[in-house]
Amino acid sequence: MLPCHPPGFHSGLGVIGLPLLQSPQPPPLEIILTVVINRLATLPGELVLVFDDYHVITAQPIHASVTFLLEHLPVHLHIVIATRADPPLPLARLRSKGQLVEIRSTDLRFTREESTSFLSQTIGVEFSTEDITALETRTEGWIAGLQLAALSLQGRQDITHFLQAFTGTHRFVVDYLTQEVLARQPADVQSFLLQTGSLCEAVTGEPEGQAMLERLEEANLFLLPLDDERRWYRYHQLFAEMLRQRLQRAQPDRVARLHQRASAWYAQHELIREAVHHALAANDFAQAARLIEQAFNALVRRGEIATLQRWAAALPDELIRSNIELSVLQGWLLFVSGKHDEALLHLQNLERTFGITPISDEPGEQQTMPRGTESQTEIKGRIAAIRASIAVTRGDLPRTIALSRLALEYLPKENISRAYAAWYLGRAYWLSGDVSAASIALVEASHVSWEVDHLYTVFMVTHDLAHVQKLQGQLHLADQNYRQALQQALERGGDLPAIGPAYVGRGNLEYEWNHLDAATSLLQEGIKLCERTGNGRAILQAHITLAFIKQAQGETDGARAIMQQVVQITERQHLSQHRNAQVEAFWAWLSLMQGDEAAVSLWLQRCGLSLDREVSHLREREYLTLVRVLITQRRLDEAKQWLANLLQLAEAQGRTGSVIEILMLQAEALHASGEVKQAIERLSQALSLAEPEGYIRLFVDEGAPIAHLLVQMRRRPPGGQPGSTHYREHLLALLGGAHDEDGTHEAVVVPGPGMYPLGEPLSERELEVLRLIVAGCSNREIADRLVIAVSTVKWYVNAIYGKLQVESRTKAIARARELNIV
Numbered sequence: 001m002l003p004c005h006p007p008g009f010h011s012g013l014g015v016i017g018l019p020l021l022q023s024p025q026p027p028p029l030e031i032i033l034t035v036v037i038n039r040l041a042t043l044p045g046e047l048v049l050v051f052d053d054y055h056v057i058t059a060q061p062i063h064a065s066v067t068f069l070l071e072h073l074p075v076h077l078h079i080v081i082a083t084r085a086d087p088p089l090p091l092a093r094l095r096s097k098g099q100l101v102e103i104r105s106t107d108l109r110f111t112r113e114e115s116t117s118f119l120s121q122t123i124g125v126e127f128s129t130e131d132i133t134a135l136e137t138r139t140e141g142w143i144a145g146l147q148l149a150a151l152s153l154q155g156r157q158d159i160t161h162f163l164q165a166f167t168g169t170h171r172f173v174v175d176y177l178t179q180e181v182l183a184r185q186p187a188d189v190q191s192f193l194l195q196t197g198s199l200c201e202a203v204t205g206e207p208e209g210q211a212m213l214e215r216l217e218e219a220n221l222f223l224l225p226l227d228d229e230r231r232w233y234r235y236h237q238l239f240a241e242m243l244r245q246r247l248q249r250a251q252p253d254r255v256a257r258l259h260q261r262a263s264a265w266y267a268q269h270e271l272i273r274e275a276v277h278h279a280l281a282a283n284d285f286a287q288a289a290r291l292i293e294q295a296f297n298a299l300v301r302r303g304e305i306a307t308l309q310r311w312a313a314a315l316p317d318e319l320i321r322s323n324i325e326l327s328v329l330q331g332w333l334l335f336v337s338g339k340h341d342e343a344l345l346h347l348q349n350l351e352r353t354f355g356i357t358p359i360s361d362e363p364g365e366q367q368t369m370p371r372g373t374e375s376q377t378e379i380k381g382r383i384a385a386i387r388a389s390i391a392v393t394r395g396d397l398p399r400t401i402a403l404s405r406l407a408l409e410y411l412p413k414e415n416i417s418r419a420y421a422a423w424y425l426g427r428a429y430w431l432s433g434d435v436s437a438a439s440i441a442l443v444e445a446s447h448v449s450w451e452v453d454h455l456y457t458v459f460m461v462t463h464d465l466a467h468v469q470k471l472q473g474q475l476h477l478a479d480q481n482y483r484q485a486l487q488q489a490l491e492r493g494g495d496l497p498a499i500g501p502a503y504v505g506r507g508n509l510e511y512e513w514n515h516l517d518a519a520t521s522l523l524q525e526g527i528k529l530c531e532r533t534g535n536g537r538a539i540l541q542a543h544i545t546l547a548f549i550k551q552a553q554g555e556t557d558g559a560r561a562i563m564q565q566v567v568q569i570t571e572r573q574h575l576s577q578h579r580n581a582q583v584e585a586f587w588a589w590l591s592l593m594q595g596d597e598a599a600v601s602l603w604l605q606r607c608g609l610s611l612d613r614e615v616s617h618l619r620e621r622e623y624l625t626l627v628r629v630l631i632t633q634r635r636l637d638e639a640k641q642w643l644a645n646l647l648q649l650a651e652a653q654g655r656t657g658s659v660i661e662i663l664m665l666q667a668e669a670l671h672a673s674g675e676v677k678q679a680i681e682r683l684s685q686a687l688s689l690a691e692p693e694g695y696i697r698l699f700v701d702e703g704a705p706i707a708h709l710l711v712q713m714r715r716r717p718p719g720g721q722p723g724s725t726h727y728r729e730h731l732l733a734l735l736g737g738a739h740d741e742d743g744t745h746e747a748v749v750v751p752g753p754g755m756y757p758l759g760e761p762l763s764e765r766e767l768e769v770l771r772l773i774v775a776g777c778s779n780r781e782i783a784d785r786l787v788i789a790v791s792t793v794k795w796y797v798n799a800i801y802g803k804l805q806v807e808s809r810t811k812a813i814a815r816a817r818e819l820n821i822v
Helices: 018-022 029-041 060-071 091-096 112-123 129-139 143-153 159-165 171-180 187-195 209-218 237-250 252-268 272-281 285-302 305-314 317-321 324-336 340-353 374-393 397-410 417-431 435-451 455-471 475-492 497-512 516-533 536-552 556-573 577-593 597-606 617-632 636-653 656-672 676-693 704-714 725-734 764-774 779-786 790-804 809-818
Strands: 047-051 077-081 223-225 233-235
Touching: 029 060, 252 272, 252 285, 272 285, 272 305, 285 305, 285 317, 285 324, 285 455, 285 497, 305 324, 305 516, 317 324, 324 340, 324 374, 340 374, 374 397, 374 417, 397 417, 417 435, 417 455, 435 455, 455 475, 455 497, 455 656, 475 497, 475 790, 497 516, 497 536, 516 536, 536 556, 536 577, 556 577, 577 597, 577 617, 597 617, 617 636, 617 656, 636 656, 656 676, 656 704, 676 704, 676 725, 704 725, 764 779, 764 790, 764 809, 779 790, 790 809
Parallel strands: 047 077
Antiparallel strands: 223 233
């Protein structure tokens, strides 16, 4: 409440011009205003004149008078106009002169913090971050909307459920917007609003759509501009939902026609996603099917599989069965959804319906190019590719190889299904244990994917190829492949959710190199991108690594919370038994690191691993987790036998990355049994293989066992140990030092100025790049000076980071100066 006479209030101000207005023949308004302005000019101090609810004024003479007042305003007088609509005053001129301060709806919206504070104070309940985000998304910070939500929430316990259901159709929202906004508009505005609740001229059939939009914007009718050219707008979410409900109730027969018009307009302007949305909303399934066929290749190339799944699920079954293109698409989508039996049955029905002679999928059986039309041959190739995808998922590797080769033979070079067939061929070789053949096939699959411009498979293939390279101990090569693929894709521009696996893969590498912040950022971005493509495998990998990052940062509760999310993801995805077993092994490993003996024992009881069975490289993570448990339980002979079997298989398959981890665990087992000399020899072998690739977390995550061994290695003559002292000391420093077995603490030696303790010296080219970094040059500037590609510069920069054991330019410069390199 304001006091009766607030500071600066002048009694009698309102009657200055009243005698002139009441005279028998009042003078023109300009004369009256001149008297008022002259009187105001004599008043002392700063003055504020407030016009409240200005939007209710419709008389043009009043607008003209206010304009006159604004143009002859005394310097110490300020005018405040509170209004729901832009007044017909010379705002543009005032704005250009810097004489206008505007507080608009965007300025009045509550931020997330303000929304949280308002709701807590209003209803006395603490909201979770997810609940606040949901409500903020719904209300878009609209304060009245928050107030309506708060009123509805009073006395409720199921806050999350309510917020999910809080839309523009909620009775409080409908009543408010109908009475306070919609009912106050002229009939033509109401009609326009109802017809354009989500869709303008093409929908309404009226030629003045642009003028009406500008009129609505000036009236602040919950219309939000999306550009600065006044071409694209959208309604506030709650307002749009209310309008759609009102239209559905008032004119239900018009809804479908409006959606059809909107679909046709969007299709004409090549906005296919929106066109399909409105075609489906109109139940115009024939139009929707045509648009889906048109958009299929583009969406698949970008990896937007989830979008295709939603669209296909909305189409009637009979329409899909009668359309060969849609039928093939449905078969592939059933596979992607994990419904493999349904997919195979669907393909059999498809072949019967359209008279397609099934091709033999028996491996080794002689095949010839099928007769018939070229399009039917292509359909057979696509069916073979789908069957190959199901076979590889089920582990039927001979059939996968046979079907993939057939698909590559049948499909024309430009068909995107070739990318899948080539990818499955590489995966089949990998799963069968032929690492060399897998690498060759996956490189070829990458070339095929680029040829058919299929970014989704480009990055799935790149991810698998990098995984093979990591198992071969080639971390830098894996990173280089990821970076090159990303650079090529990003140079093409556009929206690229398909690149998600590369972010996940690079995040895993950065974790191994102990760049935890960089890894977290990459993994989180990778999850967002992969969620858009439905790439459950990569999402799972990213969450598991994030859990281990939390553990590395000492946040054990956070690590367990993320692993709980992993379990929920596996339940939703209906994963294969093999992949579920891998997830459980990671959980057991994390539990072992946290000392949760009960969880480890439970896993040990149900893992079903036995030395009597032949080992498979596909279950290596389970075996290595088991070995860690056996060492902890001092079942050392059993652990050593497992490790001997695993080492033999890894060496035979050329998996150097696996060899490093197995040698490290052999060292732990030997050390635990008192065989110190042999333990140090094994660890030395592991370190000499690991150092060139910059392995860090593999050793540091083992904790005290490796720290004790590294301390033991200090006592041995330097010439008797492969690898560099600096690398071992760096690992020991990250482990936090270690206590000697006799209880004394040995400090880590930190190299001093003038020393050059790098395990591998910088090459001449790396030194050139480093000097340019010190000089402040960007990657582009370095590339121009050295006449090399930017991607090559990035490669050198990462190599420099690895050798200097840093993760940023600033730290690289500091480290180089400390070592007197530059």
